[in-house]
Amino acid sequence: MASPILPSTGVGSGLNITEIVTALVQADTAAKQAQITRQTSNNTAYISGVGALRSALTAFTTAMGKLNEKDAPSFNAYAATSASDSIVKATAGNTAVAGSYSIEVANLATGSKVASQAFVGGASTSIPKGDLLISQGGKNYTVSVGDGATLQSVRDQINSELSASGISANIVTGKDGARLVLGSSTTGKGSDISVSGITALNIDGTKSMATEGAGYIDDVAKDAVLKVDGLEVTSASNTVKDAISGLTLELTGKSVVGSPTTVTVAANNDGLKTSIQGFVDAYNTLQNAITTLTKTTTDADGNMVLASLTNDPTTRSLLKDIRGVLAEVGSGDRLTTLSQLGINTQKDGTLEFNSTKFTAAMNDKKLGAEVQELFTGTNGIFERMNKAIDPYNATDGSLATRKNNLDQVAKNLTEQQAALDRRTESLTESLTKKYVALDTALGKMKAQADQITSIFEAINAQAKKS
Structure with missing residues (x-):
């Protein structure tokens, strides 16, 4: 309920009711408000810091993933x-x-492409019920055709059931009618498609359509x-x-x-150098992000200013784990450490890539063939790094749990603030009513006093005349 709008100065007392009520309400709620404000600020900073840390970790693991793509190896010698x-x-x-x-x-190498006989009725031609057997390279697939089937519905059924096996169907309509055409992503000699089981759709993929009415279109599959x-x-x-x-x-x-x-x-020395530099840059971006989130600075007045995750134990543990991966000895024969490639950790935690040492490792020590194993091999740097990061950044990792807990704290603080706002409003209304009543009483008392004074003054005046 909103407080009534009243003049700030009492009519009967001359007191500033608004200032008095405000001072009393603040005295009652100031400590709790300061606590909520401080906790909200700290909690918001933590939420922001955890979010920024998770984003930095995701960017780093994504960068490693791109360097570890199987179809485009980044560390080929x-x-x-x-x-x-x-x-x-x-x-x-x-x-x-x-x-x-x-x-x-x-x-x-070519795949098999075959066509059925022509149907003058087009795609809507009725196809009798039965089991359509499609064979290719020693593998057999059965498509059960039900009642009321048409050439088009058979095509759709083949695509639905056999697309995962690399077999597709379509309908091609020419001057002599519509044909069911089957193709395959499988290539090579002996991979010809044959169809049997429903006479109207029988196809021998080793015979020419031109002479048999149904068969291969251009040629058999070839190596x-x-x-x-x-x-x-x-x-x-x-x-x-x-x-x-x-x-x-x-x-x-x-x-x-x-x-x-x-x-x-x-x-591939230049390619290896580019890929290694990509890893170094990605790691340094992560390290710099963590430094920003944990550093301590001073303001213009010389006061210490803490970052959102300064002295945070989870962040310290994470940093320790990922730095530990860099220091581990790999399982290669001759190339087992990053330092052999000219990669060393600097005082600020970032990595330095010395191109001179790298060139010597490639040209003099002939370590190029082992770079891939060091980074992307079994228990290589990428695998170990992901294992170190995953407990923190997984969907159920410690940072996700931390974020959920912080969100709950934020919700609780919002509820506390709402409760305090309600108390402030209620207390303001209650005190205002009391001081208005007091002002009214004082006004009545003043009026009575003025009346009594007037009576005595009148009596005194009458006495003087007599």
Whole structure:
């Protein structure tokens, strides 16, 4: 209930009622208000600090994840380049050998593409009930076609049930009618698709549609054929991993006969340096964020100012754990520590990357092939670092628990503030009523006093006349 609006100065007493009530209310609530304000400020700072720390940890682990992508290794000792990516792309691993290779692609690996007989009724043609057996490369898949099926519903059912197996279906309508067309992401000789079980949809994927009415569209599935330094190699896939030790070849097009493409393999020192610098930068960003959250400064008056997580035990424990990972000895044969690559911890906790020492490690000590193991291998730096961080930053980690607890404290403080506001309003209203009543009583007493004074003055005046 809102307090009544009254003049600040009492009519009967001349007292400033508003100032008196305000002073009394503040005297009653000031200590509790100061406590709530102080606790709210501290709690808000902690919430902000924990949020900033979690964001910094997430950014660091994300950066490590990008450096550890399986499809694009960041720590390969060798790099491969192709003279023509439109013919072949090459990726080198740590077991590659520096040199150049002549690659001539005779043909690419292809998958099976088959079509059923033509249906003049189009996609809405009725298909009889039955079990449709789709076979490919020794694997059989059964699609149970129910009553009332059409060519279109059979297509949709195949896509729904077999897409995970790499088999897809569509309907192609030509001048002679609609055909059910099946294709597969599987490539290589012997991967031809055949369909049986429902006569109208029977397909022999090893025979031509042009002569049989149903069958393969252009050709049967084929292996890729290429020559490596003149030696013929076949592959069921256009990704060839075993032709050259340490190299993965991705075939992208056919060569002009007699015009091979050169693939060159060389030490990947620059690439390794860039990746290591990326790790150092990511770690330093995390370290600087933690320093900002925990440092102590002084204001213009020389007073100590604490950051949101200064002296926080959880943050100290986290920092100890991640620094411990950097100091651990790895399981490699010759490369076991970051210092061997020129990476050392500075006084402020950040990492320094000495390019001169790194170059010596690559060129003189030939440690390039072991860099990947140090960072991304089993129990490597990335794995150990994630294990150190996860107990803190996981969805059920200590920082998440801390945030939940702080949110509960914030809720409690909000409730305390609301209760104090209600008390302030109630006390203000109660005291105001009392002082207004007092002022009214004083006003009446003053009026009575003035009346009595007037009576005595009149009596005195009458006495003087007589």
